[in-house]
Amino acid sequence: MPSLASARYGKDNVRVYKVHKDAETGVQTVTEMTVCCLLEGEIETSYTQADNSVVVATDSIKNTIYIKAKEHPVNPPEVYASHLGQHFLDKYAHISAANIKVIVHRWTRMNIDGKPHPHSFFRDGQETRNVEARVTREGIVLKSGIADLTVLKSTGSAFHGFVRDEYTTLAETWDRILSTDVDSTWTWKLFPTVAAVEEGAERFNRAWETARNITMKVFAEDNSASVQATMYKMCEQILAAESEVELTSYSLPNKHYFEIDLSWHKGIKNTGKDAEVYAPQGGPNGLIKCEVRR
Numbered sequence: 699m700p701s702l703a704s705a706r707y708g709k710d711n712v713r714v715y716k717v718h719k720d721a722e723t724g725v726q727t728v729t730e731m732t733v734c735c736l737l738e739g740e741i742e743t744s745y746t747q748a749d750n751s752v753v754v755a756t757d758s759i760k761n762t763i764y765i766k767a768k769e770h771p772v773n774p775p776e777v778y779a780s781h782l783g784q785h786f787l788d789k790y791a792h793i794s795a796a797n798i799k800v801i802v803h804r805w806t807r808m809n810i811d812g813k814p815h816p817h818s819f820f821r822d823g824q825e826t827r828n829v830e831a832r833v834t835r836e837g838i839v840l841k842s843g844i845a846d847l848t849v850l851k852s853t854g855s856a857f858h859g860f861v862r863d864e865y866t867t868l869a870e871t872w873d874r875i876l877s878t879d880v881d882s883t884w885t886w887k888l889f890p891t892v893a894a895v896e897e898g899a900e901r902f903n904r905a906w907e908t909a910r911n912i913t914m915k916v917f918a919e920d921n922s923a924s925v926q927a928t929m930y931k932m933c934e935q936i937l938a939a940e941s942e943v944e945l946t947s948y949s950l951p952n953k954h955y956f957e958i959d960l961s962w963h964k965g966i967k968n969t970g971k972d973a974e975v976y977a978p979q980g981g982p983n984g985l986i987k988c989e990v991r992r
């Protein structure tokens with residue numbers, strides 16, 4: 699006899715835009731998000747017995763995402779995600795967990811004639827700021843992060859001393875290009891209530907800035923022995939800087955740039971210390987991950 703091992707459902711890819719209009723200055727500030735909200739609880743019978751009486755329609759979940767964005771600030775996204783998730787526990791006794799994911803897209807204010815423009819913005823890169831909240835009656839687990847921050851350094855990266863055997867063709871290198879799309883997360887200690895999330899909410903913007911700055915500074919300044927060694931240093935520094943963070947993680951593709959031997963053309967030197975023109979690769983790519991706990 700089969701049984702339902704796990705279940706969650708809700709609405710994904712809900713796109714939300716909110717504007718704040720400062721009545722005094724006329725300055726407007728915008729936030730664009732993509733939201734996912736998946737519920738868990740006593741919903742088994744909707745799967746096993748076609749019992750829709752336990753189903754909060756995903757259309758209603760979508761409506762709630764908009765209503766909560768109107769009722770509450772959407773900045774920082776950690777606070778919005780906590781309010782949204784808590785709503786489903788408060789409103790529906792049979793719902794035991796709300797899993798919220800908020801992806802915040804970049805809208806950076808334009809500078810026109812050297813002055814910040816009051817209502818015009820541009821997308822300066824695909825990088826997003828992400829939050830995952832799991833809200834239960836035990837408390838709120840928040841995971842904050844950065845995704846798709848594309849970085850490259852043209853030197854200051856090496857990779858040698860790795861296993862050499864009959865499967866190895868890769869040459870050791872003391873000077874290579876290093877490029878990746880940063881996916882970094884930091885998981886907070888458990889918050890008992892939404893009020894505890896709200897209290898000192900500036901911690902979330904500060905930690906995002908700290909993690910982003912550490913990521914870029916370590917990437918730029920570390921004389922990298924490997925992606926593994928460099929990402930571990932980033933994790934250590936984030937844990938040292940943010941005392942309420944329990945766990946940090948990185949997932950980094952190693953986006954390869956291959957040297958091109960052009961010696962067949964008039965003896966051109968384009969390898970080793972003479973390398974200038976490279977071939978950026980699509981796939982395959984390395985993929986290096988780690989989690990570091992306090």
Ligand SMILES: O=c1[nH]c(=O)c2[nH]c(=O)[nH]c2[nH]1
Nearest residue numbers: 857868923924925926952984
């Ligand atoms: O930083 C690296 N880590 C690896 O594990 C690896 N493997 C590889 O082929 N190149 C690299 N680079």
